[in-house]
Amino acid sequence: MSNFLPPSVQAVLPNIIQLVYLLATGVFIMGIKRLGSPATARSGNQLAALGMFIGVIVTLFDQQIISYELIIAGIVVGSAIGAFAAKKVEMTAMPEMVAIFNGFGGGASALVAWGEFVRIGAPTMLAGQDLVTIGLSILIGSITFTGSFIAFGKLKGFISGNPVTFPGQNIFNALLTVGTLVLVGWLTYDPSSQLAFWLIFGIALLLGILTVMPIGGADMPVVISLLNSYSGLAASMAGFVINNNLLIISGALVGAAGLILTNIMCNAMNRSLGNVLFGAFGGNDSSESGPAADTDKTVRETTADDVAIQCIYANKVIIVPGYGLAVAQAQHVLKEVADKLEKKGVEVKYGIHPVAGRMPGHMNVLLAEADVPYDQLYDMEQINPDFKSTDVVLIIGANDVVNPTAKTEPGSPIYGMPIMNVDDAERTIVFKRSLSPGFAGIDNPLFYKESNQMFFGDAKDSLQAITQALNEV
Template sequence: MVELLGDTGLSLVYLVAAILFIQGLRDMTHPRTAVRGNLTSAAGMFVAVAATVIAFEILDPAILLAGLVVGGAIGTVLAVKVQMTEMPQLVGFFNGMGGGASALVAGAEVVQLGSANGGAIPAEVGVAAAASGIIGAVTFTGSLVAAGKLHGLVTGSAIRYTGEHVVKAALLAIAVASGLYMIVQPDVLAGVLQGSAVPSFWLLLVAASVLGVTLVISIGGADMPVVIALLNAYSGLAAAGTGFVLGNSALIIAGTLVGAAGMILTVIMCESMNRSLTNVLFGGFGEAGTSDDEVDEIYEGNITETSPTEVEMLLDTASRVVIVPGYGMAVAQAQHAVAELSELLAENDVDVEFGIHPVAGRMPGHMNVLLAEADVPYDRMTELEEVNPTFAQTDVVFVIGANDVVNPLANTDDSSPIAGMPVLNVAEAGTVVVNKRSLSPGFSGIPNPLFAEDNCLMLFGDGQEMAQEVVGEYKESH
């Protein structure tokens, strides 16, 4: 440790970084302050990293600088190039990198301590390293699989096989046993360093890495947002564990904050889907599809199609309109056209709001960010609890790219996969216009009886094209 900072100075710098982390998380709880929160948290991380580089002789400064430049360049390119619709899988990828880095850093410290002390490591370091290694490795491979499912590189279906839970239990047992052996018999490292034994820590990493793949590959793509939130918590816990290994308070605080925030997010998403975390991990949501006969029984002869011209006529006579965005809007990049439509309606004294379901996108806040990107005022974005009581007084609801979050089966069919899930009760409005490419089911794999209701009109086609045509019709009539 150099004299430039000293123990007290380093602790004070880490305290400043921790304060910035906490304030950043606080700001990220609302879309209006989220950008500031990201910048504040980034500043805290910069302070922590800079202090660590200055205070400890880790590597040659030139190598560290090169790593920072390369990493910063990659992050900048990803931030600029990746589309908003791809943010969930990018978050998953970042979770994996964080977990993997934590596990490898903990392993490097274990080897270094073992080499310096003839194979012996303190028990508390062994416990923290084993925890960081298991959680970090599971996070690394599990996050890559989750990101792959969301991006279409890995099948979105749940891959199940006979004895899968036995395999997972065996892998976990191997990882835990390896960690215990490292803690109870640390002299194993002496043999490792002489090249005469297999390091228990690396065996732990291998078993935990395979476990991460088996855990996530058996979960359907519909549940990947919840899985990514959970893995986000895991990445924080892995970082905190590595902080204990290194005796680094900044890493402990940052990891604990990420772990707590990720777990809270996971709970919120589970509540929004009315499902327990156990059900998400083992329930196979969306696996059981609906037969063609059942679909025909619901839809055949009951679907009423409409056109942009007819939609404009409905909007022209409405005094209150609620727009319900879904993931289909994000995929179609229709947020700007929808934002323009809402502005035109507001200019003509129409009371217009956006009804946003917590899991309408692939992560909570996804729709809010997309709409904010299109300059939709924050006061027009209304959460489920606030907007639901107003649908009965709404003339027109325009649902664009949403399916499961407006499915009334959640309220009427106890046997449905989405039974009890809080949904937007759009059917209570005077008229519901639903824009989708087809009648294909949502993530749950079940049909939506809303589409066959008497007050529902289906506007089939690409979300962006349809919204732009409605905007064009509205402009011509005004």
């Protein structure tokens, strides 16, 4: 496109392009900053999209593009798919969609590196640092691609959410990783080696599968965050490959943000990243099915009318959502219940655990879709002191994140994990299909406390019944 510009403009075009790249980088940074709050997340996402749009447009001036037909076709097709997915994908499928985005991002970076390697024609013309970044971009991008689609399968359910392992798997994976890095060195030393190039590609794709398969389905919030970081690092490497400053910076920003979020997720579970990746811990959330809890223990069941009366006469009600709320698609009915309670003078708050759901921020996004006010959403650290002065806590589809075993039993798999201190409240009411344990596979003593009541059934049906009861009170 730059060939059609006057010579005087072409002379200063490189400087203009770098300035626009700097502008786009600033827009990216502002967008990421605004993603830190639910109240500004929407505009932050729009700013980040604007930065990407600026980057795409200016790159068309920065590269020697011969034909625009395929580029235009790609933009049209991709935009149509994106618009359709944004409108049609249900909130319960959002984690799977994010996993696919991560996979395509990593795959695209690997293809950029591959394309540049092929475009040069004579790889021996590439400098050593270029070959290193090509190798690393293919390595990280390919791992992200296959790993993300395994995560997608675990979330979707057609791949077992339980850890899939074999003896010596961690050692085998470590050897493959070291071997792939050696192959990157081989490619740098001998750029003409097609064998090294294709071995890097193949082993990296295999590593993505072998890395995610041993991870339990309920650890997917951490995995999705980590793979998001990988996709950013792969993009940054691809930026070095094609000498694009915007891609380098934006990829580094995504990579760093993903690593920070991954660390937050791990701290929220009181587990190291190594334990998540190599510990083969947990499986599917078995709140919908699975082994029943100890039937010798006594639980106190409740009804919609009883819950409605308790909530109406309460001064403060805190709602703790979990993945079961998303599965039941009950967020809108929940908002209706909260609205009716507020009209009767009840203070309503929502307590959000960092790893509730199947992706970082899943519950925040779910409740935002139902137009729950942002100022009613509280993080675990903010809401925990409030439970002692709370009359009723409605626990909807959450399990391990409210399990007091994490505070009382040192031998428990979840011991030390920060939890919502719901047991400090005067009354807790757990909405659940059965007494089945959560992904940690352990019973929850909260269910049997005298101050707790169980409301068995589908969360949406239960909340609709409460809505009807509130209308009649």
